[in-house]
Amino acid sequence: xxxxxxxxxxxxxxxxxxxxxxxxxxxxxxxxxxxxxxxxxxxxxxxxxxxxxxxxxxxxxxxxxxxxxxxxxxxxxxxxxxxxxxxxxxxxxxxxxxxxxxxxxxxxxxxxxxxxx
Amino acid sequence: xxxxxxxxxxxxxxxxxxxxxxxxxxxxxxxxxxxxxxxxxxxxxxxxxxxxxxxxxxxxxxxxxxxxxxxxxxxxxxxxxxxxxxxxxxxxxxxxxxxxxxxxxxxxxxxxxxxxxxxxxxxxxxxxxxxxxxxxxxxxxxxxxxxxxxxxxxxxxxxxxxxxxxxxxxxxxxxxxxxxxxxxxxxxxxxxxxxxxxxxxxxxxxxxxxxxxxxxxxxxxxxxxxxxxxxxxxxxxxxxxxxxxxxxxxxxxxxxxxxxxxxxxxxxxxxxxxxxxxxxxxxxxxxxxxxxxxxxxxxxxxxxxxxxxxxxxxxxxxxxxxxxxxxxxxxxxxxxxxxxxxxxxxxxxxxxxxxxxxxxxxxxxxxxxxxxxxxxxxxxxxxxxxxxxxxxxxxxxxxxxxxxxxxxxxxxxxxxxxxxxxxxxxxxxxxxxxxxxxxxxxxxxxxxxxxxxxxxxxxxxxxxxxxxxxxxxxxxxxxxxxxxxxxxxxxxxxxxxxxxxxxxxxxxxxxxxxxxxxxxxxxxxxxxxxxxxxxxxxxxxxxxxxxxxxxxxxxxxxxxxxxxxxxxxxxxxxxxxxxx
Numbered sequence: 040x041x042x043x044x045x046x047x048x049x050x051x052x053x054x055x056x057x058x059x060x061x062x063x064x065x066x067x068x069x070x071x072x073x074x075x076x077x078x079x080x081x082x083x084x085x086x087x088x089x090x091x092x093x094x095x096x097x098x099x100x101x102x103x104x105x106x107x108x109x110x111x112x113x114x115x116x117x118x119x120x121x122x123x124x125x126x127x128x129x130x131x132x133x134x135x136x137x138x139x140x141x142x143x144x145x146x147x148x149x150x151x152x153x154x155x156x
Numbered sequence: 157x158x159x160x161x162x163x164x165x166x167x168x169x170x171x172x173x174x175x176x177x178x179x180x181x182x183x184x185x186x187x188x189x190x191x192x193x194x195x196x197x198x199x200x201x202x203x204x205x206x207x208x209x210x211x212x213x214x215x216x217x218x219x220x221x222x223x224x225x226x227x228x229x230x231x232x233x234x235x236x237x238x239x240x241x242x243x244x245x246x247x248x249x250x251x252x253x254x255x256x257x258x259x260x261x262x263x264x265x266x267x268x269x270x271x272x273x274x275x276x277x278x279x280x281x282x283x284x285x286x287x288x289x290x291x292x293x294x295x296x297x298x299x300x301x302x303x304x305x306x307x308x309x310x311x312x313x314x315x316x317x318x319x320x321x322x323x324x325x326x327x328x329x330x331x332x333x334x335x336x337x338x339x340x341x342x343x344x345x346x347x348x349x350x351x352x353x354x355x356x357x358x359x360x361x362x363x364x365x366x367x368x369x370x371x372x373x374x375x376x377x378x379x380x381x382x383x384x385x386x387x388x389x390x391x392x393x394x395x396x397x398x399x400x401x402x403x404x405x406x407x408x409x410x411x412x413x414x415x416x417x418x419x420x421x422x423x424x425x426x427x428x429x430x431x432x433x434x435x436x437x438x439x440x441x442x443x444x445x446x447x448x449x450x451x452x453x454x455x456x457x458x459x460x461x462x463x464x465x466x467x468x469x470x471x472x473x474x475x476x477x478x479x480x481x482x483x484x485x486x487x488x489x490x491x492x493x494x495x496x497x498x499x500x501x502x503x504x505x506x507x508x509x510x511x512x513x514x515x516x517x518x519x520x521x522x523x524x525x526x527x528x529x530x531x532x533x534x535x536x537x538x539x540x541x542x543x544x545x546x547x548x549x550x551x552x553x554x555x556x557x558x559x560x561x562x563x564x565x566x567x568x569x570x571x572x573x574x575x576x577x578x579x580x581x582x583x584x585x586x587x588x589x590x591x592x593x594x595x596x597x598x599x600x601x602x603x604x605x606x607x608x609x610x611x612x613x614x615x616x617x618x619x620x621x622x623x624x625x626x627x628x629x630x631x632x633x634x635x636x637x638x639x640x641x642x643x644x645x646x647x648x649x650x651x652x653x654x655x656x657x658x659x660x661x662x663x664x665x666x667x668x669x670x671x672x673x674x675x676x677x678x679x680x681x682x683x684x685x686x687x688x689x690x691x692x693x694x695x696x697x698x699x700x701x702x703x704x705x706x707x708x709x710x711x712x713x714x715x716x717x718x719x720x721x722x723x724x725x726x727x728x729x730x731x732x733x734x735x736x
Contacts, residue, residue: 050528051520
């Protein structure tokens, strides 16, 4: 199982990736949509955890880009905001829509649920 | 009838008013609006009425005055003809005597006595008759006085009759000491000389004529000479030969009637006529007030009509002005209410946006703290070096707990902001109540308010509007907090009842609400806390929100013991998969 973490908060995403790795989950992280596009061309991912609000290209737009390149990839949205529109759109598009700060065990549970494990 | 009275009662005076603020307050002065409407409408309705009445008043008064003058003039004219006829008859009689009796017969005392007797029988009131020659000598005389042989050549009347051919004297007393007048006519003789036939006539019949005239109350009729000396008695103790107080009118060949204003006696209608070929002036005097009595009655009727008209107009004007200003007042109040509600909603939306913004800004650093602390804990747990150091693990857990608390608060804020729009969705009642209480937890703690929440477990998630429920509970809990003293109790409980409904009770042990206020608490802008920032909208909006989601709200309260709000909501439970 390999997952990709995309969030413009480097401190957050790097730490989260490390914690997932400690739990045996192979997680790569990038801090922008452009970096995500690059890395997606080089590796296959089962699931992407995307921050909804990012500069230039947000998580919802990035999801479409990633799905074009890797159809069937599962997505979990992550946000610190949570406007009504984002929430409604998010739960319609992604597997889960999670609010920061998150509990690592909850996240792992959702990842497993999304991947049907 | 009650409905009609309500329609026209000035609710704008004693009804509740929405305050629009000092800047626009002057625009909502309904009393002034009502006064202006009444004044302008009344003016435009009553002014024409007054003008018409004034016009009618004057026209009618003039017509009555004119009629009075005209009637007086007719009476004078008729009486003048009667008097003229009276004198003319006697003149004609003398003329007939002369034609029937040659001069020689006339100077025969026997014949003259027969003539006098015939005259008396025919006309009455003739006291003597005499024949006077051209030298002024009375050559024949039949009558009660020894006047035969008396010479009149130097008397004025003799000269006048010589000059004009006829003479009618003023009334005088003479030897008999009875008022009478003299008619003397000169006749030519074949020899070129002349003689005069002279007779004395009593004025009794003339007086009777005048006394019998219908003149109405206080009317008077008399004959005067050019000097204003009465020739006939008046009706009110005026005696023959008295001088009248009214000025003698100027000569006019026609009958005249005019109004005479006596400074002492008041106004009179005065009619007069100079009787041709006599020294007499016929005068008829009528009291104007008496003559105008019919007008006075009409005048009162006009004034009564005017007053009734004004009363009807004023009742109508006041009624309609009240009705229209009431409608304006109701429309304004509705508009202001809507504005206030929009303002209130905007305020809530702004608070929601602000909360969401703050939560977002806090959430990101919180997430970093959370992950860093998590990583530290992971390192402690995954590496043996610190795995058994409980103190370090405890410290990290403490950081985690604090982050979790902050996260819970920001989630509540975001959740509250997110669900302010109208949308039905499955809701967990207890969760919503606890979220709302979460906002006020600290205040409750500081004020030592004990909150108990008891939602029966058989209440499932049900379809409702989460945002509205949040707002309903926030308003009710806020109200309870305002009513509670420090150390009070707030109990919220929910039970399932029949017909797929739930009953929620929000009960406090606060100051309670008086019976009088209890009737109004769901009315918009009713507040007992306006001086401490109460808008009076909370319970009104709560009421509306509960209705919108198909529920009902009831309240009972005892002053000094507390208040209980009872809400019933329809239950439409659905098992759902929690996606979050």
